[in-house]
Amino acid sequence: MSTYEELMVxxxxxxxxxxxxxxxxKK
Known part of the structure; x- marks a missing residue:
């Protein structure tokens, strides 16, 4: 498991x- 994927999520x-x-x- 890479921390990069977790960061993107x-x-x-x-x-x-x-x-x-x-x-x-805005509503």
Whole structure:
């Protein structure tokens, strides 16, 4: 298991959460 893959998963999840929060906050 490489930490790089875990980092990419964390970054992807974080970006999705930010997009959802921004989308719901605009409404």
């Amino acid at each position: 964390i970054l992807t999840t974080a970006s999705l959460i930010v997009l959802i929060l921004n989308y719901t906050h």
